[in-house]
Amino acid sequence: MKTVMVTGVGAIMGYGLLKSLRAADPSVRLVGTDIYDDAVGRGWCDAFEQAPLTAAAEYGQWLSDTVARHKVDLLIPGIEQDIHWLSDNRALLATFACQVVLNNQHLINLSRDKWAMDQALVALGDASRIPSFLSGDFQTLKAVLGLPFLLKPRRSYASKGLVWVRQESDFTPHAALLGEHLMAQPIIGSAADEFTVAAFGDGKGGTGPTINFQRSLASDGSTAKARVYQDDSLDQTVIRLCRAFKPMGPTNLQFRRGTNNIWSLLEINPRISSTSSIRRAFGYNEAAMCLDHYLDNKTLHQPSIRSGFAVRYIEDFIVYDRDHF
Helix, strand or coil: CEEEEECCCCHHHHHHHHHHHHHCCCCCHHHHHHCCCCHHHHHCCCEEEECCCCCCHHHHHHHHHHHHHHHCCCECCCCCHHHHHHHHHHHHHHCCCCCEEECCCHHHHHHHHHHHHHHHHHHHCCCCCCCCCCCCCHHHHHHHCCCCCCEEEECCCCCCCEEEECHHHHHHHHHHHHHCCCHHHHCCCCCHHHHEEEEEEEEECCCCCCCCCHHHHHCCCCCEEEECCHHHHHHHHHHHHHHHHHCCEEEEEEEECCCCCCCCEEEEEEECCCHHHHHHCCCCCCCHHHHHHHHCCCCCCCCCCCCCCEECCCCCCCCCCCCCC
């Protein structure tokens, strides 16, 4: 019996992973961790461990002890902070008697700073780059980018901290942050032109299996609605970017479609995304791929993808006769 540990099971990516793993192989023993004792993911785990904050000094020892105690075969980080910590502590991971679902370090580092990714795209001369600026006053940026334009945090995710600049009074309070914390970009397309792609990179430049969604976002930046989407030009853009950045394992690429059907890269998330549970419903089970690739050394093949659309909604997890898990 295989044991898989998923971190951050109180978050949508974490508990979505648990559900997908259970669907992939009901015999797998699932260990979930979270900083909150009442994380909803406990409802889909065989065992649960409350974790210290990833930034805590004791986290490394706790993780090492937990992996050993549960005889974990595969560790899958379920939140962004854990991915960054694991990537920064690869020497410790090498001492673990388990596999870890972790993308290549260079891509993870680029994904942590949108300016670093922008400069990598500049070096490649890639057409998917969105023009980005670290300096300029309102009038200069207005002339170059038009109105409205965006001030985007260099280090954030899920569309957090975006500032829409429609007039100078929107820009002025944030002007001092431009450079170290914010960068300016034009707005590409509209909310209806947002797309998310999953690829399971082979670490050598191949995309592996893929699935594309056209999507609309919820207020927290996650996918609220999605429909399966097929476009050869999008596929070719993904192939080109994967050839350049060589992702390893589950990878999420997000795009806006601009004028003349040019695909503009919003970001690359070198991890399983929160949309994985929706992808599973259409035949693309990243959790199953992780089991096949990391534990069984199987060659992954493109699955048959069903057409259709998905809508997310709030659901309740109920426990009777007690006030705890």
